[in-house]
Amino acid sequence: MLRSYRIEIFNNTCMPGAMSVQCFAHLDQDVSEALPYLNAELGGSEYIKDPPSVTFKLHGKLLTVHGRKIAVNANKNEEEARKIVEWMKREINRVWESRQAITPRYEGMPRPQVIRILKCLPKTNCRECGEPTCMVFATRVAEGIKGGDDCPTLTPAAKADLDAYMQPFAVGVDGIPW
Template sequence: MLLTGYREEIFLPTCNNTFQSVHCIAHLDQDISGALPYLNAVLGGDTYIKEPPSVTFKLYGKLISVHGDKIAVNALRDEAEARHILEWLKEQINDAWGKRETITPKYDGKTIPDFLTIYRMLPKTNCKKCGQPTCMMFCSQATNGALGAADCPDITEENKIKLADYLSQFRFD
């Protein structure tokens, strides 16, 4: 077994603690960097960053980032759900590591943000305040990093945070 334990921190988002969801960070007892390309291969990560290694998944409506020394999960219903997902991830990490001889490691993820994922978070009013003629055009610009969550003045605070979190998983070189 690679990962034997972790220390969890569960908290409300500091920017707006009226949200109904909680965030969670697990500080890992072991360095699992070596398992990340195998975990990425098994679970199909949305993004994979080589240095320092990390893999990010969108699963069950949560954004899950797994690093060598920690795991971050957002948009959780409550502490019970946080613990359930962390235990599931621990199993997946150990399973992928245990089967690494039979898994082809994967060192990349989906390379650009998903258009519809961005669109769903926008107000969809085509108000043009971002300088784009439509919300669709905003999405096109956001998928290549030219615009971000802060560029839409009418987006809800909740979606602004979600969109910024989502886009932060990609590198626009």
């Protein structure tokens, strides 16, 4: 389905001092028909029907796939951006080839609730995780940036509870090469 694209790497003009680069991959083929299958397989956080697009939150990045464009934010450098686009190209082609075995999904996945995550945390605001408060840490967990292993004071029972709660939101993210 997706054979080729042209990549555009740029710095965020709104934040010229940012230490990351943004990326657009302009697709030479329209992948709109694959988007509901991609959404079903990778668990998109947001799905828009018209015009079709699906957004994924993976490892602290937002990846949005449109019919003729892939947008990736917060890349460390151009090499990382290229790896992510190539991974997404492979995923688009994989789900398209397997579409008979996939039930398409036309809405985004439910989002983790920050308050529910906070209930699992010690709420001491100890800063040992590198965040200023447990609320900020909970937000980072909801965004997929942090996890239970990143809280040094989390009890094993609380970690198990947090991991169990977060498991449904981790659909399809295994095997990401970056």
